[in-house]
Amino acid sequence: MPAIPNGVPESWYLALSAILFVIGVAGFVFRRNIITVFMCIELMLNAVNLSFVTFANHYKQVSGHIFTFFVMVVAAAEAAVGLAIILTVFKNRSTLNIDEVDSLKN
Amino acid sequence: MHLWLIPALPFVGFLINGVFGRKLSKTVINLIAVLSVVLSFALVVKVYLTAGDLAATPLHAHYFTWIQSGAFNVGWDFSVDKLTMIMLMIVTGVGSLIHIYSTGYMEHEEGYYRFFAYLNLFMFFMLTLVLAGNYLLLFVGWEGVGLCSYLLVGFYIVKDSATTAGNKAFIVNRVGDFGFSLAMFLIVVNFGSLDFGQVLPAVAGKPTGTLTAIALLLLVGACGKSAQFPLYVWLPDAMEGPTPVSALIHAATMVTAGVYMITRSAPIFTHAPAAMETVAIIGIFTAFFAATIGLTQFDIKKVFAYSTISQLGYMFLGVGVGAFSAGVWHLMTHAFFKALLFLGAGSVIHACHGEQDMRHMGGLKKYAPWTCLVLACASLAISGFPFTSGYFSKDAILGAAYAYAPWMYWVGVVTAGMTAFYVWRAFWMTFWGDYRGHGHPHESSWTMLGPLVVLAVLSIIGGFVFNVPEILSGMFPIAEGAKDAGAPSEMMLTAISVAFGLAGIGLSYLMYVVNTSIPDKITSALGGVYTLVYNKYFVDEAYDAVIVHPLIQGSESVLWKTADAGIIDGIVNGAGTQSQGLGNILKLIQSGNIRSYATWVVIGAVALIVAIGIGGAR
Amino acid sequence: MVDLLFFGLFAAVAVLCAINVVVQKHPISSALSLVGVMASLAVLYLLLGAPFIAMAQIIVYAGAVMVLFVFVIMLLNAGIEVRRGRSWMATIFGIPALLGLLGVLACLLVRWFPDAPIVKFGDFPGGSPRDFGYALFTQYLLPFEVTSVLILIAILGAVVLARKELD
Numbered sequence: 001m002p003a004i005p006n007g008v009p010e011s012w013y014l015a016l017s018a019i020l021f022v023i024g025v026a027g028f029v030f031r032r033n034i035i036t037v038f039m040c041i042e043l044m045l046n047a048v049n050l051s052f053v054t055f056a057n058h059y060k061q062v063s064g065h066i067f068t069f070f071v072m073v074v075a076a077a078e079a080a081v082g083l084a085i086i087l088t089v090f091k092n093r094s095t096l097n098i099d100e101v102d103s104l105k106n
Numbered sequence: 107m108h109l110w111l112i113p114a115l116p117f118v119g120f121l122i123n124g125v126f127g128r129k130l131s132k133t134v135i136n137l138i139a140v141l142s143v144v145l146s147f148a149l150v151v152k153v154y155l156t157a158g159d160l161a162a163t164p165l166h167a168h169y170f171t172w173i174q175s176g177a178f179n180v181g182w183d184f185s186v187d188k189l190t191m192i193m194l195m196i197v198t199g200v201g202s203l204i205h206i207y208s209t210g211y212m213e214h215e216e217g218y219y220r221f222f223a224y225l226n227l228f229m230f231f232m233l234t235l236v237l238a239g240n241y242l243l244l245f246v247g248w249e250g251v252g253l254c255s256y257l258l259v260g261f262y263i264v265k266d267s268a269t270t271a272g273n274k275a276f277i278v279n280r281v282g283d284f285g286f287s288l289a290m291f292l293i294v295v296n297f298g299s300l301d302f303g304q305v306l307p308a309v310a311g312k313p314t315g316t317l318t319a320i321a322l323l324l325l326v327g328a329c330g331k332s333a334q335f336p337l338y339v340w341l342p343d344a345m346e347g348p349t350p351v352s353a354l355i356h357a358a359t360m361v362t363a364g365v366y367m368i369t370r371s372a373p374i375f376t377h378a379p380a381a382m383e384t385v386a387i388i389g390i391f392t393a394f395f396a397a398t399i400g401l402t403q404f405d406i407k408k409v410f411a412y413s414t415i416s417q418l419g420y421m422f423l424g425v426g427v428g429a430f431s432a433g434v435w436h437l438m439t440h441a442f443f444k445a446l447l448f449l450g451a452g453s454v455i456h457a458c459h460g461e462q463d464m465r466h467m468g469g470l471k472k473y474a475p476w477t478c479l480v481l482a483c484a485s486l487a488i489s490g491f492p493f494t495s496g497y498f499s500k501d502a503i504l505g506a507a508y509a510y511a512p513w514m515y516w517v518g519v520v521t522a523g524m525t526a527f528y529v530w531r532a533f534w535m536t537f538w539g540d541y542r543g544h545g546h547p548h549e550s551s552w553t554m555l556g557p558l559v560v561l562a563v564l565s566i567i568g569g570f571v572f573n574v575p576e577i578l579s580g581m582f583p584i585a586e587g588a589k590d591a592g593a594p595s596e597m598m599l600t601a602i603s604v605a606f607g608l609a610g611i612g613l614s615y616l617m618y619v620v621n622t623s624i625p626d627k628i629t630s631a632l633g634g635v636y637t638l639v640y641n642k643y644f645v646d647e648a649y650d651a652v653i654v655h656p657l658i659q660g661s662e663s664v665l666w667k668t669a670d671a672g673i674i675d676g677i678v679n680g681a682g683t684q685s686q687g688l689g690n691i692l693k694l695i696q697s698g699n700i701r702s703y704a705t706w707v708v709i710g711a712v713a714l715i716v717a718i719g720i721g722g723a724r
Numbered sequence: 725m726v727d728l729l730f731f732g733l734f735a736a737v738a739v740l741c742a743i744n745v746v747v748q749k750h751p752i753s754s755a756l757s758l759v760g761v762m763a764s765l766a767v768l769y770l771l772l773g774a775p776f777i778a779m780a781q782i783i784v785y786a787g788a789v790m791v792l793f794v795f796v797i798m799l800l801n802a803g804i805e806v807r808r809g810r811s812w813m814a815t816i817f818g819i820p821a822l823l824g825l826l827g828v829l830a831c832l833l834v835r836w837f838p839d840a841p842i843v844k845f846g847d848f849p850g851g852s853p854r855d856f857g858y859a860l861f862t863q864y865l866l867p868f869e870v871t872s873v874l875i876l877i878a879i880l881g882a883v884v885l886a887r888k889e890l891d
Contacts, residue, residue: 014837035797042758053777063864066856069777080881102697
């Protein structure tokens with residue numbers, strides 16, 4: 001950077017969002033515990049929320065916030081149902097390792 | 107005028123007998139079948155009587171337009187002129203007699219109703235053929251009679267030889283039909299129409315080459331239908347059908363369709379002299395050729411079959427030298443005496459309980475006297491015995507042949523001698539001498555004898571009563587009977603041919619009644635030649651080897667194994683196998699492992715983003 | 725200047741906590757790290773002029789969703805993750821896919837946002853609860869109602885899935 005800006009350029013926020021997203025994907029692909037995978041999904045959603053809010057600031061419209069809000073609502077609902085599913089899977093298979101939940105194998 | 111009723115009545119007979127025949131009694135079937143044809147004949151007579159002068163005003167009836175394509179228009183048209191009238195009389199008249207005869211002959215056969223249904227259907231198609239006012243409708247009748255020939259020759263469906271013979275008849279006819287179709291295409295291209303009324307008057311202006319091509323192709327069609335060389339091979343085999351079928355279809359009516367068609371197309375032929383010459387040469391060659399084979403056969407029906415081929419050759423000869431009405435005259439008289447010969451043979455076969463080999467007959471004169479009498483009349487007629495019907499028509503043809511080319515006359519006369527010989531040979535072998543067979547011969551019933559007697563009368567007096575050249579005079583362009591001054595007179599020519607005929611009768615009497623050991627001496631003396639002729643010159647075997655077997659082999663190895671099983675099945679099966687293979691590969695993605703799915707999702711997302719980025723969705 | 729400081733600090737915290745989520749063996753540690761990520765993100769939202777969203781993040785996400793996660797972890801007595809089973813696809817293509825994703829996102833970022841405007845705290849006043857509520861209840865009323873139905877369905881689903889079988 002040639003000169004220190006007196007604020008934060010937007011692209012930095014977006015870069016942060018991208019980094020958080022990729023970290024989330026990494027966890028999603030490499031972790032074996034179902035709950036951890038779920039939490040990585042939440043991480044990805046948060047990264048996307050950051051993007052939305054940044055753009056809301058860019059276009060100076062509150063619609064971006066509203067969308068973020070909806071994402072949060074859906075994430076909450078999804079977390080509820082998803083965890084219920086995890087509970088059921090645990091009840092039936094007694095395992096939280098997703099590599100062992102593969103009865104849909106060809 | 108109701109011309110449509112003439113073919114419609116037999117058609118209705120076909121429908122009723124065909125659909126309900128299984129449940130009807132024999133009497134009802136007989137009634138429907140015979141009545142439909144007899145009524146048709148009555149209608150023909152009525153039309154004749156009420157029509158006035160058909161030469162000046164031929165009758166036309168247009169029923170509906172069949173094909174309408176640009177300028178090309180074909181309708182369901184019937185037209186009647188003198189030639190048609192003669193043919194109608196022959197077809198319905200002889201047809202009625204044969205129907206009546208069949209009620210007696212087929213009495214104890216299986217599939218009784220089917221026989222009469224097919225016979226009526228045949229009458230319908232033949233009448234359509236004769237009444238047609240354009241080539242296409244004629245062709246409909248042409249094909250239809252071919253179909254009925256197939257159905258009736260193969261009537262004994264349980265007999266392999268019969269069904270094979272039916273196939274052979276149909277397939278060989280098809281070769282001829284191919285020629286006819288090509289001729290029709292050429293006619294449409296050159297004349298723009300298929301109506302007789304439009305094509306025939308317009309012939310004079312067309313180039314000879316085109317007309318010769320059309321005429322030769324029509325000749326191919328006629329050869330197929332009228333069993334001329336090289337397409338005659340189906341007719342002897344067609345004797346597998348019941349005898350009334352042989353009489354009606356293969357003697358009196360269907361085989362004459364070729365002659366009729368050529369006569370109808372006379373303007374085309376007269377303007378294509380090369381084609382006319384071809385017709386005459388094929389005619390005389392076939393006549394001679396078939397007569398030689400007829401000399402050696404022992405099956406009575408086969409003798410008459412070759413005789414038919416030979417007589418058709420005469421008709422072609424007559425037409426080819428320009429004597430169209432003589433050819434038609436012979437067609438008529440031949441219908442009488444050949445139908446009589448066949449029906450008489452049927453009566454003989456009936457008398458001998460199904461035996462057809464003449465070597466096992468003999469001495470039937472005392473068991474079946476009426477049959478003997480009528481067959482004698484027929485044999486006299488076909489030998490050209492003076493003042494019988496055959497005498498008049500055959501000599502008209504031979505006289506015209508002499509005027510055209512004397513060598514044809516001489517070959518024709520020798521053939522006439524042979525004709526007389528083999529017919530009377532058959533007669534003596536059947537009726538004279540001692541009975542050489544097993545079983546008890548008996549005379550036939552009057553349902554069978556009645557028509558025979560009528561035909562016998564017609565065979566004798568038919569030449570006098572129906573003087574066809576007089577009836578058809580003026581129809582045909584070439585003046586018939588014109589000869590140059592130095593030629594022998596007509597009486598002389600007639601006398602020579604009659605002499606040959608009588609010599610033939612005398613020789614046969616000598617060899618088969620007086621001294622019956624002569625035939626064997628001759629056959630052993632002639633050895634190889636005799637074997638050649640007896641086996642019909644191995645023509646069937648030659649066709650088999652050159653055409654039939656290669657075709658079957660080719661079909662099997664190329665069309666079946668390579669094209670059908672290999673390529674087409676291969677493509678279809680291959681498509682299936684490829685899909686399966688692809689599926690097998692793709693199913694590896696479905697590992698059940700969530701992490702691999704996740705990886706795929708990421709890869710997909712990357713691809714998607716790249717696509718959006720390149721696509722420029724800013 | 726202060727904006728930059730705060731951004732740098734909390735961005736670093738967020739990234740470190742995110743890496744922690746992925747790296748930790750015990751799920752409870754991952755859960756707590758995630759809470760940290762959410763908290764730092766809330767601060768960043770404040771910097772971006774979205775106070776309502778920041779509060780919603782803390783209350784809903786960190787306060788309800790993560791608590792739910794922690795409850796479930798404790799309920800299932802999930803222990804340290806055992807490295808059983810393997811996935812060929814993930815092992816071989818996982819890292820390349822990730823790097824690809826990162827590279828693509830970076831590319832897009834550079835291409836589409838080379839000269840991005842500066843964000844200063846307070847330059848977007850439209851994110852207050854008042855403005856937010858106004859837009860939510862007028863322009864986005866239908867989606868709002870629909871999401872309420874969505875939540876209802878989620879509750880029903882969760883109840884049905886997690887209840888005991890009636891014998």
